[in-house]
Structures are given as C-alpha cells and as structure tokens.
Amino acid sequence: MPKELAKVYAPQQVEDKIYDFWLKGKYFHAEPDESKDPFTIVIPPPNVTGQLHMGHALDETLQDILVRYKRMQGFNTLWVPGTDHAGIATQIKVEAELRKEGKTRYDLGREEFLKRVWAWKEQYGSRIINQLKKLGSSCDWDRERFTMDEGCSKAVKEVFVSLYDKGLIYQGNRIINWCPHCITALSDAEVEYTEQQGFFWHIRYPVKDSDEYVEIATTRPETLLGDTAVAVHPDDERYTHLVGKTLILPLVGREIPVVADEYVEKDFGTGCVKITPSHDPNDFEVGKRHGLAEILVLDDNARVNANGGKYQGMDRYEARDAIVKDLEEGGYLVKVVPHVHNVGTCYRCGTNVEPISSKQWFVKMQPLAKEAVRVVREGDIKFVPGRFSKTYLNWMENVRDWCISRQLWWGHRIPAYTCEDCGEMTVSRDDVVICPKCGSKHIKQDPDVLDTWFSSALWPFSTLGWPEKTKELDYFYPTSVLVTGYDIIFFWVARMIFSGMEHMREKPFSTVLIHGLVRDSQGRKMSKSLGNGIDPLQVIEQYGADALRFSLATGNSPGNDMRYYDERVQSSRNFANKVWNAARFILMNLTVEDDNVDLAALRTEDKWILDRYNAVVKDVTTSLDKFEIGLALQKVYDFIWDDFCDWYIELVKPRLNDKENAGESERAQKVLLHVFGGALKMLHPFMPFLTEEIWQSLPGGEEAIMIAPFPKYDKALCFAQEAEDMEKVMDAIKAIRFRRSEMNVPLSKKATTYFETEYKDTVAEGTGFFQKLAGVSDIRFDACPDANAVTIVCTLGKVYIPLGQLVDIEAELIRLRKELENAESELARVQGRLNNQGFVSKAPAHLVEQEKQKLEKYGQLIESLKGTIKGLEKKD
RNA sequence: GGAGGCAUAGCUCAGCUGGUUAGAGCGUUCGCUUCACAUGCGAAAGGUCGCGGGUUCGAGUCCCUCUGUCUCCACCA
Numbered sequence: 001m002p003k004e005l006a007k008v009y010a011p012q013q014v015e016d017k018i019y020d021f022w023l024k025g026k027y028f029h030a031e032p033d034e035s036k037d038p039f040t041i042v043i044p045p046p047n048v049t050g051q052l053h054m055g056h057a058l059d060e061t062l063q064d065i066l067v068r069y070k071r072m073q074g075f076n077t078l079w080v081p082g083t084d085h086a087g088i089a090t091q092i093k094v095e096a097e098l099r100k101e102g103k104t105r106y107d108l109g110r111e112e113f114l115k116r117v118w119a120w121k122e123q124y125g126s127r128i129i130n131q132l133k134k135l136g137s138s139c140d141w142d143r144e145r146f147t148m149d150e151g152c153s154k155a156v157k158e159v160f161v162s163l164y165d166k167g168l169i170y171q172g173n174r175i176i177n178w179c180p181h182c183i184t185a186l187s188d189a190e191v192e193y194t195e196q197q198g199f200f201w202h203i204r205y206p207v208k209d210s211d212e213y214v215e216i217a218t219t220r221p222e223t224l225l226g227d228t229a230v231a232v233h234p235d236d237e238r239y240t241h242l243v244g245k246t247l248i249l250p251l252v253g254r255e256i257p258v259v260a261d262e263y264v265e266k267d268f269g270t271g272c273v274k275i276t277p278s279h280d281p282n283d284f285e286v287g288k289r290h291g292l293a294e295i296l297v298l299d300d301n302a303r304v305n306a307n308g309g310k311y312q313g314m315d316r317y318e319a320r321d322a323i324v325k326d327l328e329e330g331g332y333l334v335k336v337v338p339h340v341h342n343v344g345t346c347y348r349c350g351t352n353v354e355p356i357s358s359k360q361w362f363v364k365m366q367p368l369a370k371e372a373v374r375v376v377r378e379g380d381i382k383f384v385p386g387r388f389s390k391t392y393l394n395w396m397e398n399v400r401d402w403c404i405s406r407q408l409w410w411g412h413r414i415p416a417y418t419c420e421d422c423g424e425m426t427v428s429r430d431d432v433v434i435c436p437k438c439g440s441k442h443i444k445q446d447p448d449v450l451d452t453w454f455s456s457a458l459w460p461f462s463t464l465g466w467p468e469k470t471k472e473l474d475y476f477y478p479t480s481v482l483v484t485g486y487d488i489i490f491f492w493v494a495r496m497i498f499s500g501m502e503h504m505r506e507k508p509f510s511t512v513l514i515h516g517l518v519r520d521s522q523g524r525k526m527s528k529s530l531g532n533g534i535d536p537l538q539v540i541e542q543y544g545a546d547a548l549r550f551s552l553a554t555g556n557s558p559g560n561d562m563r564y565y566d567e568r569v570q571s572s573r574n575f576a577n578k579v580w581n582a583a584r585f586i587l588m589n590l591t592v593e594d595d596n597v598d599l600a601a602l603r604t605e606d607k608w609i610l611d612r613y614n615a616v617v618k619d620v621t622t623s624l625d626k627f628e629i630g631l632a633l634q635k636v637y638d639f640i641w642d643d644f645c646d647w648y649i650e651l652v653k654p655r656l657n658d659k660e661n662a663g664e665s666e667r668a669q670k671v672l673l674h675v676f677g678g679a680l681k682m683l684h685p686f687m688p689f690l691t692e693e694i695w696q697s698l699p700g701g702e703e704a705i706m707i708a709p710f711p712k713y714d715k716a717l718c719f720a721q722e723a724e725d726m727e728k729v730m731d732a733i734k735a736i737r738f739r740r741s742e743m744n745v746p747l748s749k750k751a752t753t754y755f756e757t758e759y760k761d762t763v764a765e766g767t768g769f770f771q772k773l774a775g776v777s778d779i780r781f782d783a784c785p786d787a788n789a790v791t792i793v794c795t796l797g798k799v800y801i802p803l804g805q806l807v808d809i810e811a812e813l814i815r816l817r818k819e820l821e822n823a824e825s826e827l828a829r830v831q832g833r834l835n836n837q838g839f840v841s842k843a844p845a846h847l848v849e850q851e852k853q854k855l856e857k858y859g860q861l862i863e864s865l866k867g868t869i870k871g872l873e874k875k876d
Numbered sequence: 877g878g879a880g881g882c883a884u885a886g887c888u889c890a891g892c893u894g895g896u897u898a899g900a901g902c903g904u905u906c907g908c909u910u911c912a913c914a915u916g917c918g919a920a921a922g923g924u925c926g927c928g929g930g931u932u933c934g935a936g937u938c939c940c941u942c943u944g945u946c947u948c949c950a951c952c953a
Contacts, residue, residue: 007913193951200953218953231953265952273953282953342951387880391948394879398949486948521888523946555889555901560881561947563888567902574915585912628892634900649912657911734919741907741919748910772910773918826897838933847895847934854896 005587009580011544015689019133022692027071027706028138030078032475039075040479041067042460043139044492045147047086049093049124052131054518054526054552054564055485057536060137061549062515062629063483067138068685069624070480072710078476080463081132081139083125085148087411087452088182088348094120094410110409117410134537136545136688138706145463147455148412155462156412156455157429159503164416164427168364169404171416175281176358176403177344180302180316181351184407185360187451188400189490191344191353198341202270202334203327205230208246208255214239215334217269219341220279221327222320224249225308226297227256229275231286234260236271250332251323252309259290278357294357300407302354316354361405361414361448365498369396372498375507381497383512384627385559388486395490396498404451411449418444457495460508481627482509485517486559513627516561518552523563534564546687547573553686554633575637576690579683582645583694586676589656592666594700595673599716604765606671607719608726609648612639613675614717620682621713636682644679647730648672654768673698678711728759728795729766735794736774736801743790745803750777754784757797791872793819793864795857813872820865827858 022028032038041063046056063079071077094117095105105113125146132139145152163169177186201221204213214230227249232239243260263286264273277287278296287294297308304311304319311319327333344353373396375381376389383389405414418425419435420442426432432443458466460482464473478500484493493512500508520526526533539548550572556562602610616639623632652668655661677698684691684705695705702708740747753776755763760781763770770776786802791812793799830851833839840848 005912008915009913193949216953220953263953268952275953280953282951344951391880394949490949523888557890560889565888565902568888570915571901574913577915578913581913581916583912588912623892626892630890631892634890638900645912646917650917653911737918738920744907746908747918748908822897829897833934836933840933842933843895850896 005580005584007581007584009544009577009690011546011576011689012541014693015134015136015540015545018689018692019136022138022704022706023141025704027704028079028140029142030076030140030476032471033076034475036074036076038476038480039067039070039077040080040476041078041481041483042080042463042479043082044482044484044488045082045084045145045456045459046128046132047089048083048121048128048146049086049090050128052128052135052536054534054536056132057135057548058515058518058552058562059483059485060132060135061552062513063481064135064137064549064688065553065629065685066481066483066513066624066627068688068706069710071138071706072681072684072708074709078143079137079139080143080145081129081137081141082145082147082459082463083128084456085121085146085411085452087406087408087449088184090117090120091408091410092182092348105409113409131537134540134545136549138688143463147452147459151465151468152455152458152462153412155458155466156450157415158467159454159458159499160415160450161427161429162503163363168367169361170364171359171361173357173359174362174403175279175284175355176360177353178300178302178356178358179346179349179351179353180300181349182346182408183300185358185403185405186346186353187403187453189453190347192347193342194345195340196343198339198343200269200337200339201324201327202337203250203274204332204334205247205250205256205272205274207242208248210245212242214242214247214258214272215270216272216274217337218274219339220320221323222304222311222316223276223279223297224274224323225252225304225311225319226276226278226295227252227254227274228277228287228292228295229256229259229290231259231261231264231273231275232271233264233266234262236264236266238271250330251326257290257292259286259292261286261289279355281355284357296357298354298356360403361416361446361450363402363404365399365401368498368502369399371501372396372494375497375501381507381510381512383514385514385557388489388512388514388559391486392489392494396494399494402451402495404454405446405448406451407447408449411452412455414446414448414450416446418446420444453491453495456492457499458503460496460500461504466504477504478507479509481511481513483513483515486514487517489514511627514559516556516559519561519563521563521565523561526564539569543569543573544576544689546576546690550575550633550687554630554637556630558627558629575641576687578641578645579680579687579690580694582640582649582676583698585649586669586672587697589665590669590673590699591662592669592673592699595670595677597670597674598667601667602671603667604722604726604729604762605648605651605769606668607722609643609671609675610717611719611723612643613678614714616643617678617682617711618713621710624685633686636679636686640679640683644675648675650773651769654772681705681708681711684708725759725762728762729769732763732766732792732794732796732799733769733774735792736770736776736799739790739792739801740775740803743803745775747773747775749803750775751801751803752776752778752780754780754782754789754800754802755797756783756800757781759796763796791816791868793861793868795861798864798868809872813869816865816869816872820862820869823858823861823865827855827862830854830858 044059067077067079177191179186198219200217200219202215202217204215206213216230230247242258245258246255247258249256263282275283275286277284277292277294295307297304298316299305302316304314306312311322346353373393376392416425416427417432419438419440421440422435422438424435424437426436434441435443460479461477464477466473496508520532524532536548547569551569616635619635620632655664655668658665680691680695692705757763767779770779784800789800789802791800833851
C-alpha cells in the first residue's frame with residue numbers, strides 16, 4: 001500500500017499483484033508433514049472446456065474460505081485443483097466446431113478426432129484455471145490434475161479391472177437410456193424427466209381367426225413395430241379367455257400371443273398392455289418371463305431400422321405420424337386422448353431419450369452400495385445440512401446397476417479386448433496385443449469409453465497418486481470436506497463414496513458441505529437459453545473478487561438456493577471500501593511500530609473493544625467450525641463496521657489528536673492496530689485480496705496475512721464490567737442523538753448537558769465521548785436550571801439538555817407516555833416470568849438472574865419516566 | 877405415488893443445539909460537505925415470524941394438521 005492512499009479502494013489495481021505475491025511465496029503448496037495435522041479438499045473439477053459461471057464462483061468461494069481458515073489455524077492445508085474431461089459435453093463442442101467445417105467426427109476418424117479434442121483441451125483447459133485464480137482460489141497449482149491425465153487413466157484401468165475381476169463389472173444386454181442426438185447410452189442419473197403434452201393412442205389388435213379384438217393404449221405407437229405380445233392381468237376376468245390366444249399385429253401382420261402377467265394393472269387404461277421388450281424396461285422384464293422375442297426397431301439415430309418394414313429409414317416421430325395415419329386408415333385406431341406425461345431427456349442436449357435394449361457395460365451396485373450406505377448411516381460421513389444424507393441414502397438404497405459404457409470417442413477407453421479369431425475377451429490393465437487363449441494377434445479393444453463420472457468417482461484418491469502408494473495419499477487421504485451443489489449428489493458424491501470404500505477401504509471425506517444454486521434476481525435458474533447468466537469475471541472486473549466472494553458467502557445458508565443481486569455486490573464492495581478506509585485512517589495516525597497492548601494501562605473504551613473483539617473471535621470460530629460460513633462473515637462484518645469503525649475509531653480520535661499526551665495516543669494506536677489486525681485476519685478467508693493488501697502495509701507481524709495465525713479466544717481480554725459501562729455511555733449517546741435528531745438540533749450545535757445519575761464516574765470518564773458524539777459542550781451533575789430543558793431517560797439515568805428551543809410539551813408528554821407504556825409492559829412481562837414458579841425453578845440460574853436485573857432496570861426507568869412526566873404535566 | 881425445502885420488514889434473506897424488547901442488506905423518510913470513508917455519518921419508520929392445534933416455565937425455533945410454493949426421486953403402459 002503506497003503512503004498516499006487513494007480514498008477509494010481499487011481492487012483492479014491490487015488483486016493480480018497480490019495473487020502473484022502468494023504464488024511467489026508458494027503459500028498454496030503443501031507437502032506431507034507428519035508433525036502437522038492435514039486439512040484436505042479436492043476441488044469438484046470443472047469441465048475442462050467450460051467457463052467460470054456463478055455456480056463455480058460460489059463453490060470455489062466456499063472452499064477457499066474453509067481452506068484459508070484452516071491454513072491460518074495451522075493445519076497443513078491442501079486444496080487439490082483440476083479439471084474434468086467431461087466426455088459428452090466436450091465431444092459435443094468439438095463436433096459442433098467440426099460441423100462448421102462441414103465435417104463429422106467420422107470424416108476424421110477416431111484417432112484424428114481425438115487429436116482435435118486434445119488440441120481443444122490444450123487451448124481451453126487453462127482458461128477455466130485462470131478464471132479460478134481470479135477468484136483468489138488458494139489451490140496448490142503444483143498438484144493440478146486432469147481426469148484423463150496419466151495417473152487418472154491408470155487409476156481408471158485399475159478400478160475397472162479390479163471390479164471386473166470381482167464380478168462387479170459385467171457386460172449385459174439390457175434396456176438402457178439412449179440419446180439419439182449424442183448417440184450414446186446414458187446412465188439413469190443422466191436422464192432428466194420433463195413433463196410433455198402427449199397422447200394416448202387407443203389401438204385395436206384383432207384376435208386371430210375371430211371377430212374379437214383387444215384394445216391397447218400407448219404413448220409411443222411407433223414401438224408397435226417391435227411388439228411381440230399383449231399382456232393382461234392373470235385375474236382379469238374380462239380377458240382370461242384370451243390368454244394364450246394369438247393376435248395379429250396391425251400394419252405388421254405378425255402373430256403375437258396374449259400373455260398373463262402380474263405387471264399389468266387391471267384398472268389402468270383398458271387393462272391390456274402391448275409388450276415391446278426391446279423398447280421398454282418393463283416390457284423387457286415381461287418378455288424375459290414369457291420367453292418373448294426381442295425385436296429392435298430403432299437404430300442409433302432413433303430411425304426405424306430394417307425390422308420396421310415399410311417405415312424403415314423414418315425418424316421415430318415421422319414413423320409415429322405415419323403409423324398413426326395408417327392405423328386410422330386401417331380402422332385400427334379407436335381414439336386419441338391428450339395425455340400429459342413425463343418423458344426422459346438427455347441431461348446434456350435435452351433430446352428425448354429412447355429406451356433401447358443394448359449390450360453395455362454395467363457396475364453391479366448392490367454389493368458396493370452396502371458400505372456406502374453404512375458409512376453415512378453411521379455418521380462417519382456427515383452431510384451439511386444433514387437432510388441431504390436422507391436424499392443420499394434413499395438413492396443409494398434403491399440404486400440400480402450403473403451403465404458405464406458410452407458410445408463416444410472422448411474418454412477413458414474400456415480396457416476390454418476381444419480376439420477376433422477365437423472370440424476370447426480379455427480385461428486387462430495393460431494393452432492386449434496377443435490373445436492369451438489362442439495366441440492370435442487379431443485383437444480389438446472395445447470401442448466404447450467410460451462414463452465421465454467413472455473417473456470423477458476416483459478423484460479424491462486418484463489425485464493423490466492412487467493406485468501408487470504415495471506419501472501424499474497416505475497423509476492427505478481421507479480428505480476433510482467436500483464442497484458441492486445438491487445437484488450432483490447422485491452423479492458424483494455417491495459414487496465417490498462407494499468408490500472410496502471399495503478401493504481405499506476408507507471414506508473419501510468426512511464432511512460433505514452442500515450448497516444450492518445461484519439464481520438470477522427473479523429466482524430463475526441461470527441458463528444460456530434464457531440469457532440471464534451473470535459472468536463472474538465481469539463482476540470481478542467491476543467490483544472486485546472480494547466483493548463477489550462476500551456476496552456469495554453471506555446472506556444464505558447451506559443447501560439453499562440464493563439469488564444474485566447486483567445491489568448486494570455493491571454493498572459488499574462498499575464494505576471493502578469501508579475496511580480500506582479504516583486502514584487508511586489508522587495508517588494516517590500511526591506512530592507506533594507494533595501492536596503490543598499493555599493490558600494494565602487501558603481505558604474503558606479500549607477494554608470494551610477488546611472484550612467485543614474477543615467475543616467475536618469466539619463466535620466466528622464456532623460458526624466456521626460448524627460450516628456456518630454466512631453467519632461467521634456477518635459477525636465479522638458487524639464487528640468491523642459497527643463496533644470498530646462507527647464506535648471505537650470515533651471514540652479514540654480525540655486521544656490520537658492529543659499532541660500533549662503522546663503516551664495516550666500510542667496506547668490507543670496499539671489497541672487500534674491489535675483489534676484491526678485481528679479483524680483483518682478473521683476477514684481474510686472471505687476477502688483475501690483486500691486484507692492481504694492492507695496487511696502488507698501494517699507494521700509487524702507475519703510476512704503474509706494468509707499464513708498469519710487465526711485469532712484465538714483469550715480470557716485475558718474479557719472485561720465485562722468495563723464493557724457494560726461503555727455500553728451505558730453509548731446508550732446515552734444514542735438517546736441524546738435521537739432526541740436531538742427528533743428536534744432537528746444538529747450535533748454541531750453544542751449544549752451544556754446535565755446528568756442525574758448514579759454513574760457519575762462513568763459519565764465523567766466519558767465526557768469526551770459525549771462532547772464528540774452527542775453535541776455536548778460540558779457535563780454538569782447539578783440540577784438543570786432550565787425548566788424547559790429536553791429530558792432524556794436512559795440506562796445511565798436522566799439527561800437534561802437546555803436547548804433554548806421551544807420544547808413542545810404536548811409532544812414531549814406523548815412520547816414519554818409511550819416510553820412509559822413500553823417500559824411498563826416490559827416490566828409486567830418480567831414480573832410475570834419471575835412470579836412463575838416453573839420459570840424460577842426450571843430455567844437456568846443465569847437467566848433468572850438476568851430477569852431480576854431487568855426488573856430493577858425497568859423499575860428505575862419507570863420511576864424516572866414518571867417523575868419527568870409529572871414535572872412536565874405541572875408546566876402544562 | 878414417495879421424500880424434502882421454503883413461507884420472518886416494501887424487496888432479498890439471516891436467525892446455530894428453544895431463553896434480551898426478532899436482525900441485516902437494499903429501498904423509503906428526516907438531518908448532516910464532522911479533519912478514514914457521500915462506496916460515507918447520524919436518526920427514523922416498517923414485522924400479530926403463512927393458518928390452526930400441541931409439547932414446554934418459556935416456541936420464529938420442537939411436534940401434528942392445513943394452505944400456498946419450489947425441488948428431488950419413482951414413473952401406470
């Protein structure tokens with residue numbers, strides 16, 4: 001900080017410089033050190049091709065606050081950064097780029113295409129990292145990882161092979177969710193259900209050699225092409241005679257049986273269900289039970305395939321229209337009923353997902369889920385807020401096998417190799433070039449890649465070196481806290497937990513801190529399509545990273561969504577400026593070189609601020625330890641602005657300016673320095689740039705505030721009596737200001753003020769404060785000679801100010817009577833409480849004592865008020 | 877169908893294991909160019925804490941019912 005300080009804090013001129021200072025100091029770097037306790041966080045890796053959005057900003061801010069706090073507390077703190085290869089998202093982007101050149105990935109071929117993606121990654125992979133730095137994130141950049149780097153790839157292979165060997169990964173033909181746009185299978189978690197307006201088409205299927213028919217209803221008439229049965233409930237008397245009979249499938253002419261299956265609900269629809277084993281998960285099961293044929297009628301693009309006869313080549317929705325039209329013309333269509341239903345869509349591209357039977361790789365979840373449930377149920381892993389453990393458990397307890405193969409090119413290739421000669425499949429950590437069974441060299445690796453989340457699931461230990469036995473892994477694992485949004489509990493958190501339990505035999509983290517979404521000011525989700533996204537980088541440019549961090553960290557509680565308001569950032573920026581100016585003030589008056597406060601030579605106001613400071617240290621520490629980040633910050637904010645700036649700085653100004661008593665000035669400066677320095681340290685995790693910049697120009701202390709010790713509660717700084725005295729003086733000052741403001745008498749118009757009080761010493765000591773802050777010229781304890789003086793009743797007693805103004809006695813009486821009324825109702829409440837046997841006997845002693853004090857206080861107040869009112873009434 | 881969140885000042889939200897006269901920011905009103913800060917200072921107005929019960933000496937806080945609202949999970953073709 002230069003000697004001549006700007007009046008206004010300019011974060012733009014500070015932040016990059018400070019960040020470089022931290023980097024040069026290697027303060028973010030951590031090495032295993034058995035003499036210290038570790039504190040570890042792994043970053044939720046942002047997509048490598050992504051750009052920083054408000055969700056990241058919130059996530060990183062919360063992590064950085066925790067990391068900086070713990071680092072200052074002396075923990076050996078490691079925050080591991082990195083990025084995710086984001087299979088589908090990245091591949092889509094590169095394919096879009098190719099499309100502009102009029103090409104598809106098939107034109108390039110797999111190898112060339114992957115080169116393009118890697119080039120893309122190199123180009124944009126650093127962008128998101130640089131954006132994280134703008135926020136002030138104190139990640140150990142020496143340990144930056146990527147989900148497809150060598151180590152992570154090794155971990156992925158190790159996990160795949162090990163699970164395969166244990167029989168926990170298998171290949172199978174099942175109904176999976178297929179995205180025809182991304183042209184890949186998806187896991188259940190990757191499907192988002194949206195409500196769509198559709199129809200129920202009621203269709204007649206004639207019974208063979210009969211005039212009879214059955215009526216079915218479907219929302220997807222195009223799947224009729226793959227029907228291999230119609231099912232009815234075994235107990236449905238309407239249809240018992242038909243079970244075993246044969247139907248003629250309309251338009252197709254295929255003969256299909258009527259089967260009886262409990263899956264059918266008698267009371268729903270017509271009670272008859274068409275069965276399409278290849279295109280519906282329930283039908284698939286029915287088909288298995290009855291040995292039905294599986295006829296796949298759609299291809300990878302969701303176009304009708306060769307099994308669809310004349311409809312071949314049509315898109316699924318074209319085929320739907322054509323089939324409905326043909327059904328109608330053939331007299332098969334009974335009716336069309338509008339129907340709102342939930343349709344699965346791809347979470348990446350929004351395309352309607354098609355259930356299709358397909359040969360894919362799966363992780364067998366049941367055995368893995370067991371430990372993952374236990375570790376949370378037994379409280380070994382805690383969710384904050386706790387309710388999310390319920391969400392998690394509900395999912396984990398009902399989890400189905402995880403489809404992990406993706407028909408993409410960008411990702412971890414599945415390490416399964418098939419011999420083209422003998423058909424033997426080998427799953428191996430190493431590339432297989434010779435068939436171990438027949439010795440053939442015609443080996444083909446499985447073309448598919450793994451679900452992106454498969455590698456993310458290993459992140460807490462793969463980033464620390466696993467499967468190697470590294471000293472980092474040994475020391476920093478399990479990690480301490482995982483910070484993420486509730487939207488990826490299933491995708492990521494759940495999978496990290498079972499992966500950690502399975503491969504490390506230990507939980508991946510102790511606490512999961514869940515936050516909500518950042519919405520726009522109207523409460524809408526920020527999205528590209530709405531164009532309502534706020535760019536954090538622009539906000540940083542305009543208001544500073546500290547202001548953005550402050551805004552994101554305050555005013556909301558864990559797990560709840562929050563709204564972004566520009567006004568909120570503005571007020572955060574104002575706070576930064578307030579702190580800046582407090583520093584400016586201190587530096588302008590500074591003659592001392594350290595903050596070694598002599599506790600024996602303090603004045604009441606010094607003890608008051610030290611007492612307050614100490615209490616805030618305790619509160620802030622307690623809150624942060626409970627992950628109540630917003631609350632903690634609010635306390636620091638209130639302390640700095642209200643207690644320190646508005647009161648203490650004002651209180652000590654006269655001493656600082658007292659040239660005749662340098663010792664007094666120096667003592668005040670040391671208290672100022674000590675308290676302000678401590679407050680800066682408490683503020684640092686939240687507003688790192690500002691506090692570091694100021695810290696660098698304050699005398700003494702550590703080389704960087706980010707490694708300075710976090711303040712600790714100190715019994716030596718408790719001054720209850722002095723604090724109480726000071727509060728009384730402040731209370732009187734506020735009361736006087738109120739009356740003067742009410743009467744439009746500015747504080748600049750000084751007046752002799754008469755006190756009728758039993759705390760003469762306290763008042764006398766506070767003379768300077770009354771003079772400076774309450775428009776008092778001098779204080780007297782004798783009777784006020786002016787019968788027309790303004791009367792103020794406060795905790796110190798009565799205050800009379802002859803303002804020489806016409807006091808409206810009527811208005812005065814109204815006000816005083818209202819005050820009296822309030823006091824009396826409070827007194828009545830207190831009396832009621834103390835007369836209540838239950839309260840006196842059951843409530844904690846200190847509360848009872850507190851009530852007794854109140855009783856006294858209100859008693860005195862009421863007496864005072866009554867006296868004053870009586871006096872005025874006489875005059876009236 | 878199941879689970880959960882939210883409902884507190886005009887607006888957006890805090891309020892931790894129940895215990896001062898329920899708070900903040902923004903906005904509004906009044907007054908201040910006070911020698912750190914007008915991104916400021918002083919002061920004020922504004923709330924029957926969604927409704928109704930219950931537990932308790934004591935409920936914004938715990939329990940139940942209801943109303944409104946949002947979200948997640950499941951998905952009856």
